[in-house]
Amino acid sequence: MATSGGNYRNGTHKSSMKVDRSLSLNSNPKPSVKSKSLPSSGPRRNSTGSLAGGAAKDNAEVPGRVRVAVRLRPRNAEELVADADFADCVELQPELKRLKLRKNNWDSDTYEFDEVLTEFASQKRVYEVVAKPVVESVLDGYNGTIMAYGQTGTGKTYTLGRLGEEDTAARGIMVRAMEDILADVSFETDSVSVSYLQAPYTYMQLYMETIQDLLDPANDNIPIVEDPKTGDVSVPGASLVKIRDQQSFLELLRLGEAHRFAANTKLNTESSRSHAILMVQVKRAVKERDSAFSSENGISSQMKTLKPPIVRKGKLVVVDLAGSERIDKSGSEGHTLDEAKSINLSLSALGKCINALAENSAHVPVRDSKLTRLLKDSFGGTARTSLVITIGPSPRHRGETASTIMFGQRAMKVENMLKLKEEFDYKSLSRRLDIQLDKLIAEHERQQKAFEDEIERINIEAQNRISEFERNHADALEKERLKYQKDYMESIKKLEEQLVKNQQKNGSEKVPVGLKDDGSALTSNTKSSKLSAVEEVAELKKLLQKESLLRKAAEEEINNLKSQIAQWKRSEASGNSEILKLRKILADEASQKEKLEGEIGILQSQLLQLSFDADETRRRLDRGGSGKVPGGLESLMSQVKHHQQDSGNGGTGEKASIAKLFEQVGLQKILSLLEAEDSDVRIHAVKVVANLAAEGESMAKCLGLPSCLSLAALELEMNQEKIVQAGGLTSLLMLLRSSEDETIHRVAAGAIANLAMNETNQELIMSQGGIGLLSMTAANAEDPQTLRMVAGAIANLCGNDKLQMKLRDEGGIKALLGMVRCRHPDVLAQVARGIANFAKCESRASTQGTKTGRSLLIEDGALSWIVQNANNEASPIRRHIELALCHLSQHEANAKDMISGGALWELVRISRDCAREDIRTLAHRTLTSSPTFQAEMRRLRIDY
Numbered sequence: 039m040a041t042s043g044g045n046y047r048n049g050t051h052k053s054s055m056k057v058d059r060s061l062s063l064n065s066n067p068k069p070s071v072k073s074k075s076l077p078s079s080g081p082r083r084n085s086t087g088s089l090a091g092g093a094a095k096d097n098a099e100v101p102g103r104v105r106v107a108v109r110l111r112p113r114n115a116e117e118l119v120a121d122a123d124f125a126d127c128v129e130l131q132p133e134l135k136r137l138k139l140r141k142n143n144w145d146s147d148t149y150e151f152d153e154v155l156t157e158f159a160s161q162k163r164v165y166e167v168v169a170k171p172v173v174e175s176v177l178d179g180y181n182g183t184i185m186a187y188g189q190t191g192t193g194k195t196y197t198l199g200r201l202g203e204e205d206t207a208a209r210g211i212m213v214r215a216m217e218d219i220l221a222d223v224s225f226e227t228d229s230v231s232v233s234y235l236q237a238p239y240t241y242m243q244l245y246m247e248t249i250q251d252l253l254d255p256a257n258d259n260i261p262i263v264e265d266p267k268t269g270d271v272s273v274p275g276a277s278l279v280k281i282r283d284q285q286s287f288l289e290l291l292r293l294g295e296a297h298r299f300a301a302n303t304k305l306n307t308e309s310s311r312s313h314a315i316l317m318v319q320v321k322r323a324v325k326e327r328d329s330a331f332s333s334e335n336g337i338s339s340q341m342k343t344l345k346p347p348i349v350r351k352g353k354l355v356v357v358d359l360a361g362s363e364r365i366d367k368s369g370s371e372g373h374t375l376d377e378a379k380s381i382n383l384s385l386s387a388l389g390k391c392i393n394a395l396a397e398n399s400a401h402v403p404v405r406d407s408k409l410t411r412l413l414k415d416s417f418g419g420t421a422r423t424s425l426v427i428t429i430g431p432s433p434r435h436r437g438e439t440a441s442t443i444m445f446g447q448r449a450m451k452v453e454n455m456l457k458l459k460e461e462f463d464y465k466s467l468s469r470r471l472d473i474q475l476d477k478l479i480a481e482h483e484r485q486q487k488a489f490e491d492e493i494e495r496i497n498i499e500a501q502n503r504i505s506e507f508e509r510n511h512a513d514a515l516e517k518e519r520l521k522y523q524k525d526y527m528e529s530i531k532k533l534e535e536q537l538v539k540n541q542q543k544n545g546s547e548k549v550p551v552g553l554k555d556d557g558s559a560l561t562s563n564t565k566s567s568k569l570s571a572v573e574e575v576a577e578l579k580k581l582l583q584k585e586s587l588l589r590k591a592a593e594e595e596i597n598n599l600k601s602q603i604a605q606w607k608r609s610e611a612s613g614n615s616e617i618l619k620l621r622k623i624l625a626d627e628a629s630q631k632e633k634l635e636g637e638i639g640i641l642q643s644q645l646l647q648l649s650f651d652a653d654e655t656r657r658r659l660d661r662g663g664s665g666k667v668p669g670g671l672e673s674l675m676s677q678v679k680h681h682q683q684d685s686g687n688g689g690t691g692e693k694a695s696i697a698k699l700f701e702q703v704g705l706q707k708i709l710s711l712l713e714a715e716d717s718d719v720r721i722h723a724v725k726v727v728a729n730l731a732a733e734g735e736s737m738a739k740c741l742g743l744p745s746c747l748s749l750a751a752l753e754l755e756m757n758q759e760k761i762v763q764a765g766g767l768t769s770l771l772m773l774l775r776s777s778e779d780e781t782i783h784r785v786a787a788g789a790i791a792n793l794a795m796n797e798t799n800q801e802l803i804m805s806q807g808g809i810g811l812l813s814m815t816a817a818n819a820e821d822p823q824t825l826r827m828v829a830g831a832i833a834n835l836c837g838n839d840k841l842q843m844k845l846r847d848e849g850g851i852k853a854l855l856g857m858v859r860c861r862h863p864d865v866l867a868q869v870a871r872g873i874a875n876f877a878k879c880e881s882r883a884s885t886q887g888t889k890t891g892r893s894l895l896i897e898d899g900a901l902s903w904i905v906q907n908a909n910n911e912a913s914p915i916r917r918h919i920e921l922a923l924c925h926l927s928q929h930e931a932n933a934k935d936m937i938s939g940g941a942l943w944e945l946v947r948i949s950r951d952c953a954r955e956d957i958r959t960l961a962h963r964t965l966t967s968s969p970t971f972q973a974e975m976r977r978l979r980i981d982y
Contacts, residue, residue: 102456104423106446107153111193126431165214179350181421188428189438190361198358227323233276234294252294253277266820318354346467351459384409396451420457493613500606712769728789774811787827794834813853822862833872839879851898870918877925884929901939908944924960933970
């Protein structure tokens, strides 16, 4: 240890270290024993007293004993003077991992530990032997705990929380652990989150422990939530900060240390007066071949792409316990004395739990302190735990040193069962499939658009070429026709001229007087004229043949052009058919997507129903059977089961089965079964009453009403009136008060919710103390479906204008707000509906002038939750919250509170971005009509 003295505080240094991942989960050092007669601790399997509470095993569990190291603080300045003539009360043998505690000069006790660290041990060695195996386990997906225990002033905070700002070698376990974690994770796929808490014990909380957020001191009463199925303990109200670099983590540690309680005592000038707890949550993506879920063979490539990714969630808890002290030695008085008492009480509760676990006791008093509840997983649970006990050398404090050593010896007997925290990341798979689907749709649209553009281009090009060919052909034909016509006309003209010349020549010639009688001259002239006519005819025939050949060539060219036009038309038709095929494929893909989404919704509902049925079956098995049901009740139960099987068909069959049930059993007998001793009988009877409260036509038929009056609203009202007159409402409320079965609570609350839809029934429920019973049921319930039924009943009561004040005075609003702890979407939707109904009634009363002053919702602290969920992802929750904000803002008395609570920005968003036009219009009208809102928007320069 580099620094002496009991006053260890923090320093800071930023560094980086690569973790050597060579951890073997099955390797546990031998159990530490006292050299006299301390028994060795064997493995503890299926211990009913385990702090882990017997949670169900998701993966294979590995045994791992709590490892304990002892660290000796060097003498401080005061001890160097006061104890100069005395030897140290302890003697360390680190090579043998032993420690000797001197009773006197000639006698001593010897103890063995997993590690023995002398006063010269460096902070790096302390980290490597105590904390590094735990950090490696957390990186592999296990929970881990590192805790320091010892007398005040012996170096616990120095060992764990030293920042090393002045000396990097003095960095404590918290800083070094985060360096290793950040060096090993990849922020592309992994995440690291931090919470920093303290459990202060002040005078005002002498009899009630409180947990304070060191990162947000105003959050000073954080509740502890325990999962009823797995037994895991969490603090959901604490700040959770994501860490991406070492510097931001150091700043958080500085902030937390500045808010931590400390006091000056005789034993330590800066004694920690609270237990500091640092929680680091590491979420890592795992390759399929490295996962515990990847043992199945024969999976097709398509199934592998649809298989959700696997994540491992490890949690590292570093606990800096406040030091134990004796009042006579520390000199504590007044407020510091009260703090010391509370510290010693919590450490005593922790010691009792360690003793019970070490002795394999059937009962572990884990609920005696919030400290032991927070450390439930660390001792006897599923976390790998390392404990470092710090002691001083002074013989004046030998008693405290002996007590610390015995605490460590008992802790070494505690056996944990390490469990890998590995699960499927369905949200990541859903996001990945949505992105892939969007990419495919976009790519398909781009290809379709490109194909359509190409078809259009080809069509236009073909039309242009056809038009060009037709124009060229027409021009060529016209030119040929004109040319042939001109040639023909010239030929005719030449023939005519030749004929005229021949005629003139023949007519002008006369026979001479001395001509011979044989007429030989006339014969020669006639022959020559005949020869010229024959030549002309032959020439005309040649011209006619040439004209015929040209005509045939033109016709062939026209036929070629027509064939080209037909070919282009066929290509256009094939392109159109391809477009139709692509459109059909797109429509098939859209319908397939809708079908898959519907199947996913059905599977989710079936999964939820199976989980509920499993819980109910487990509770029945825990009760060990309900005995034999009497004959009459057995008959009724068989009729009820038969009705439930028929109800799946819906329609007339379900109504007829209800009517038959009325005729055979009778309403009075069904209500009498609500008081039966057998819990199964009561459950079936409550389910029947709940079905009757929601069914109307069967009751109308049993009462003999005409068919024309069998309307749904009339049937429902008459059915519920019959149940209330027969005392059914009183019996249901009595079940909420007397029964401890959560199934009965859930079904009874559902029946009351159905009855609460009637205004007369609402007043009866309130007059019989129903809101108080519903609030009590909500406070004790953990099942989301039970909370949803209770929230639905209170939401129906919130819609009655006459019951506003009474509902608020009897705790209805606080009960609604208390149920948001469940965080189930269905429960939050009912809570939001109740708040919206209450706000609407208040708005109506303010408009009518019957109510003045601030809203009761704002007075009960509902505004902050409303603002936080105004933009919730679930549309039912968001719609009701938006309506509630609009109704609250209509009353000017609420304007200032809504501005200070951040509701103005949500109203502006609603008026612009809300999906429903009526809500947008209501928000816009409210903002424009309120002078306070208008003035604030002008001040903030909001354009509206």
